[in-house]
Amino acid sequence: MGLYSKNRWEWSTAQQALFTQKMASVPLYDTLGVAAVSYIVRQTGMATIFCSKVETAKLVAFKKADAASFAALTTVLQFEDATDADRAAATEAGLTLRTFSELLTVGRANPKPHNPPAPEDYGIICYT
Numbered sequence: 001m002g003l004y005s006k007n008r009w010e011w012s013t014a015q016q017a018l019f020t021q022k023m024a025s026v027p028l029y030d031t032l033g034v035a036a037v038s039y040i041v042r043q044t045g046m047a048t049i050f051c052s053k054v055e056t057a058k059l060v061a062f063k064k065a066d067a068a069s070f071a072a073l074t075t076v077l078q079f080e081d082a083t084d085a086d087r088a089a090a091t092e093a094g095l096t097l098r099t100f101s102e103l104l105t106v107g108r109a110n111p112k113p114h115n116p117p118a119p120e121d122y123g124i125i126c127y128t
Contacts, residue, residue: 002041002049004028004059010079010100014050015124017107022115024122030055034062038069040127048075056086056097063093077103 001018003011003025018025026044028037030052037058040046049059056078063070075096078086082099090097117123 002026002028002044002046002051004030004032004037004049004055005052005079006030008052008079011050014077014100019123020114020116021112022117022121024117024125026125026127028055034058034065036127037062038066041070041073044125045072047072048077049073050077050100051079053078053080053082053086056082056090060089060093060095063095067094 001014001023003014004027005011015025026040026046028040028049028051032040041049049055051059056076059070059073059076063073073095075098076090077098077100079100081101082097087097
């Protein structure tokens with residue numbers, strides 16, 4: 001799962017939540033351009049990215065411009081609330097847009113037991 005934004009509390013919360021479910025995170029720095037993001041998404045097969053509204057707009061544009069490079073990417077979990085226009089733009093690009101608030105509501109209604117990573121599992125895949 002990708003984390004694409006400036007540092008913020010939701011970023012850290014998402015990363016810690018991923019650790020509880022044996023899922024690796026892949027930071028995508030807010031300064032990365034389309035070539036780097038495309039490379040990382042393709043190489044990891046990343047299907048879901050947590051991001052800020054600014055990065056959601058970038059991902060929508062990236063996917064519309066080069067759907068093949070972003071074929072694996074299907075879901076964006078936006079930290080801020082989403083407007084109907086945000087959702088329509090994401091849908092047009094072939095993405096499902098959900099908000100962090102929606103994710104928290106679903107999580108509270110459907111708690112899962114912790115499934116922490118084993119020592120041999122990846123926790124973070126960091127491209128620097």
